[in-house]
Amino acid sequence: MSKTNRPKIIFVLSFLTAAFWVVGQFVDVYHFAIVGAIFEIVWLPMIVLLFVLPVLSLFYLVKEKFSPKSLYLYSFLMLLATGLFLYLKS
Template sequence: MEKLLGFLEKKSIIILVLSVFVLGYWIGVNSMQDIYRYAIVGAVYELLWFPFLMLFFLLPILNLVMLVKSKFNFKRTWLYALIINCLTIFYLFKMVG
């Protein structure tokens, strides 16, 4: 576990980019009225929904753990990735409710 956390500490920008991709994916999916209107878009959606759903749940937890581990250092990208994850959560709750 320590090796994984050490690796992620060095690669915090990857987590930030993944957070932006997750937000962009869910905004893109929710902006379409009929996701299956075009076959290729429906196929891409079917391939990507589960990995992005897992990232939706795992990234905020990972960001929070790494933010606490870095002793709330605001110079790292963990806080910004966590803010983007919170925006994703609020966006999806707004779209569902």
């Protein structure tokens, strides 16, 4: 993985992780069996990403000296908001 693609990959993974958890809170994923099966298969990797991606984002953000233009900052904030949303929703 090149250094130029890393922020984009982390940002896209953060967006997909956030979207997965938010959609899972508002949509009945078990209404259709295939959607429920996919949700169950992807559930564990998404939990891992929900905890690992903010740490990676924060690590690379510190390496970039907290640049406001960094995609790592927006990845971190998106995952922080998702975690707070899930915590406060339950």
